[in-house]
Amino acid sequence: MGYWYWKPSYPLSHSWRLEQSPLWVVFRLNIYSSQFWRLLYYDLGYMGLHGATLGIFLVAGFAIWGAVNGNGAFVRADVNDSLLLLQAFIGTVMFTALTLSAADKERQTATKALAETNHTLEKRVIERTQDLEIAKNEAESASRSKTLFIAQMSHEFRTPLNAVIGYSDILQMGMLGDMTPDQTERIGFIKQNASRLLGLINDTLDIAQIEAGKLTLTESRVNTQYFFDELLQGVKSLTAKKQITIKTVYHQTIPERILIDAPKIQQIIVNLVGNAVKFTPEGVITIEIGANMPNEWFFAVRDTGIGMSAESVKQLFEQYTRIADATTKSIEGTGLGLSITKRLVEFLGGTVDVQSVLGQGSVFTVNLPLKPL
Amino acid sequence: MEKLQALVVDDNWYNCNIFRIALEKAGYEVEIAYNGRDGLAFLETKPYKILVIDLQMPGLNGIEVLTEIKDSPIRKKMYILVVTANAYMATEDLEDLSDMVMFKPVNIADLTFFLERVKRIVL
DSSP states (O other), X not given: OTTOOOOOSSOOOTTOOGGGSTHHHHHHOOTTSHHHHHHHHHHHHHHHHHXXXXXXXXXXXXXXHHHHTTOSTTOOSSHHHXXXXXXXXXXXXXXXXXXXXXXXXHHHHHHHHHHHHHHHHHHHHHHHHHHHHHHHHHHHHHHHHHXXXXXXXXXXXXXXXXXXXXXXXXXXXXXXXXXXXXXXXXXXXXHHHHXXXXXXXXXXXXXXXXXXXXXXXXXXXXXXXXXXXXXXXXXXXGGTTSEEEEEEEEXXXXXXEEEEOHHHHHHHHHHHHHXXXXXXXXXXXXXXXXXXXXXXXXXXXXXXXXXXXXXXXXXXXXXXXXXXXXXXXXXXXXXXHHHHHHHHHHHTTOEEEEEEETTTEEEEEEEEEOOOO | OOOEEEEEEOSOHHHHHHHHHXXXXXXXXXXXXXSHHHHHHHHHHSOOSEEEXXXXXXXXXXXXXXXXXXXXXXXXXXXXXXXESOTTOOGGGGTTTXXXXXXXXXXXXXXXXXXXXXXXXXX
16 A cells, blocks of 8 residues: 555644544445435536546556556456456446546536526516416406496497487377377387387497407296296287287297296397398297207297398308398398397307298297206 | 475486476476485485486486485485486396386386386375
8 A cells, every 4th residue: 555645634643533534424424325325426427527537547546556466357477468458448447437428418418408498488488478467467458448338338329319219208108298190100200210229229239248258147947938928928019010920839848947047048039039020021930949959958930931042041140241132121120130149149058050941931940058957 | 285206316408307207297396406416415405205316427426326325314215216328237236225227218108107106105
């Protein structure tokens, strides 16, 4: 051991103890603790190229030292053999160490790149989230202002209409003195047109309301037959001036009580029957109510009116589209009714089907999910 | 027989006029306030049997007026008819503030029916 000694950085003294030696660290190592292996792994990992070089020198040094002293596996009869073997050994160790070191370097670079990518991604996610948050807030505020606008419009339209319809009513009811039949008729015209304007406003605001996503579901249990009887009693007034009979057919399949959004169903039926009345000069309108599947119920409005061609059926539910030809020109409407109907049905999770034959009539079928009571 | 007193609170002159005609035809004596503050002042002066009130008014609005008189003794002796042009208004809030809500444009036949019913209950 004469060739090699370890010189401490501090002077040796009588008080020198093992604890002061760097080897103390080795003595104290507890190889049974996972902490040790983790530290070792990390140290080796971080040692990299320098560590490998140092390792080669150490191992080669020991090998040479051993061979020179005539100890170890490298001692052969011929010195040349011994040196060749030693060279081969050192070369192998060196290449192994270099390969490992390169692999480790690569790993470190990859880890760094990954960390950078990760960081960039995180930053981007944060940016995107902020963008989305801003967009969401903008959309929400737009929706809020739209709703406010709807309410305001409704108010601004209805206030003057209240005066028009109110005075017409007052005059027509003879509250300000008797009117000649001619005058009463003309007042009736004013009222009719004002009501039509009101219908227009209601439809437009309904569409705006639907588009602002302001529909809410208000479901209640109803007695099917009672609900439809009462509803269709009200609808009958639509046929006042025409030679039209309204018939109701209840299929045995419909449950006695169902869970529905009554106001929306009412609006849908009034729209569909109103439509049927509009396009039926005279004849029969049949309303069928039933259930043909365990989880679905339907109602169908069948008329014997003027019907539609296949092309017309296609564009039927488009907004502001009215089927315009010679036969329908004289019929008034906003072109919003069926669009509203379709949107309401879709909101309720159902579908509308139309079958129509030109000159024979149309059938509008609304299929809706049958909800458990 | 003494006539029943009615108060109309609305900022629109035409609407007030319509309500005045309908109320007078139904046999009420009508007074009109064109804003919420005047309406509150009028309510102090006489025992009104019917209050017809609009919601959207400059200054003190209808809801504020109704909230103000909610717990006062005059509320108990009076029928309140709210007439609003805002058809998208949630009527649940008005349930304990008023007895009846009508949306503009008001059907005069409906209004007359309501007035007659109140008269039959009161007299």
